[in-house]
Amino acid sequence: MEFILLILLVIVVLLVIALIRTLLVGNKETFYEYSTDQERIDLYSDKLSKLIQYETISYRDKPDVEKFRGFHKVIENLYPNVFKHLEKIEIDGNLMMKWKGTDPTLDPIILISHQDVVEATGEWIYPPFSGTIADGKVWGRGAGDIKVGIMSFYQAVEELLIEGYTPKCDVYLGSSCTEEIGGDGALKMADWFKERGINLYLLSDEGGSIVSDPIVGIKGNFAAIGIFEKGYGDLKIIAKSSGGHSSTPPKNSPIARLAKFVNYIEINNPFKVRFSAAVDAMLTNLAPYSSNFMLKFIMSNLWLFKPVLKLILPAISPHAAAMLQTTICFTMAKGSEGYNVIPQEAYVTANLRYIPHQSTDEANKIVTEIAKKYDLEVETIIAGYPSKPLDLKGPQYNMIVDTINKVFPGVGIMPYVVTGGTDSRFFAEVCDNCVRFAPVNYTAEQLKGMHGLNENIDQGCLPMAVDWYKELIKAQERR
Numbered sequence: 001m002e003f004i005l006l007i008l009l010v011i012v013v014l015l016v017i018a019l020i021r022t023l024l025v026g027n028k029e030t031f032y033e034y035s036t037d038q039e040r041i042d043l044y045s046d047k048l049s050k051l052i053q054y055e056t057i058s059y060r061d062k063p064d065v066e067k068f069r070g071f072h073k074v075i076e077n078l079y080p081n082v083f084k085h086l087e088k089i090e091i092d093g094n095l096m097m098k099w100k101g102t103d104p105t106l107d108p109i110i111l112i113s114h115q116d117v118v119e120a121t122g123e124w125i126y127p128p129f130s131g132t133i134a135d136g137k138v139w140g141r142g143a144g145d146i147k148v149g150i151m152s153f154y155q156a157v158e159e160l161l162i163e164g165y166t167p168k169c170d171v172y173l174g175s176s177c178t179e180e181i182g183g184d185g186a187l188k189m190a191d192w193f194k195e196r197g198i199n200l201y202l203l204s205d206e207g208g209s210i211v212s213d214p215i216v217g218i219k220g221n222f223a224a225i226g227i228f229e230k231g232y233g234d235l236k237i238i239a240k241s242s243g244g245h246s247s248t249p250p251k252n253s254p255i256a257r258l259a260k261f262v263n264y265i266e267i268n269n270p271f272k273v274r275f276s277a278a279v280d281a282m283l284t285n286l287a288p289y290s291s292n293f294m295l296k297f298i299m300s301n302l303w304l305f306k307p308v309l310k311l312i313l314p315a316i317s318p319h320a321a322a323m324l325q326t327t328i329c330f331t332m333a334k335g336s337e338g339y340n341v342i343p344q345e346a347y348v349t350a351n352l353r354y355i356p357h358q359s360t361d362e363a364n365k366i367v368t369e370i371a372k373k374y375d376l377e378v379e380t381i382i383a384g385y386p387s388k389p390l391d392l393k394g395p396q397y398n399m400i401v402d403t404i405n406k407v408f409p410g411v412g413i414m415p416y417v418v419t420g421g422t423d424s425r426f427f428a429e430v431c432d433n434c435v436r437f438a439p440v441n442y443t444a445e446q447l448k449g450m451h452g453l454n455e456n457i458d459q460g461c462l463p464m465a466v467d468w469y470k471e472l473i474k475a476q477e478r479r
Ligand SMILES: [Zn+2]
Pocket: 114, 145, 146, 179, 206
């Protein structure tokens, strides 16, 4: 009896502490407004439109360096001062511009944004390479992903040059032409720095952005700052047999073994769920913005509710699951060539996205061990590694938050995990601090448009994007 009372007392004390913490978190609301500077909006929209009109689709099997050199001409025409004052470095269609700073002892920064886009098939409202400006938006392939980045940081440097500004550290602008095909354009740029023994202080790339209503129960606009990106892997899981005729089927034929394996993995998620510092910070930062008391109560007290959240979150949201663990998804399958032929070899492929706490080698080992139980072999096709997380207490992160607060006052700050891939991963050897944040906003519909139909971006967010890059360059003075 006394024991039960003691347990009850502990629970009450914990809940009271949690309640006090929740009340201390307070209430916050976000504020975000588009620019109304029509002159700048028109100028930037027109430049972005011109970048879109020059088609820059990249193809895995036929690299076309000349096409990208043509695109460099388009950029040069739009930003003559940048090309007049900065040093141009071109490596196989990948473009870098170097702006010399006043203090050679400081490590440089690089702003990157890829030149290439994916194909644009299907029925579009406006032709994908028309760069149509209508309904308050700039339309076309690359509008959001991510020629808007090129437009914004080239424009930022163009304006700073016109103002007579010289940066404190060297500033590089970089654009690969192979991002969409997972090519090595960014690696070639990173190698350029490596060969010269140059270490980068900060890299800024796509990945996060200003997002609206990020999770159920949280309303408002938040700067989602990508803290790290997951590693990319492809595995081929192979079942072998001596083949034979399907009229006399054996037990455990290759496809049956593969089916059991796939089924096992999907039901018994074999990967560890864990809250990284980025996810912790994301939920804690969002807590004051919750209008739902229960949600706020839980988010303000992760120390108490994490075990429950670990169980619930992956089950209710694939997005949450992807941020908390390594994931595996089966993508291709092949059996024999005939309807009535038992395959001598059948396979499925699996795409994995590795999280730092259970990274590539460990995750692949787990899959291989399970495969063995079903008499399957595993071949590694690609095994990439997750990137190093940005230090949430480091000066680079603080610098990013400061510039966001300055250009987007009232927007909430939300560190988060980039589950897709970006070019920044190739810079790991020359830069410890890669930030994945594009200073523009996308609605859920606009996010679908990237790689899909009717890609577009709102014109009203363009001036702030230019301002953010200007602020980031100026922020180097305070290092
Ligand atoms: Zn992209």
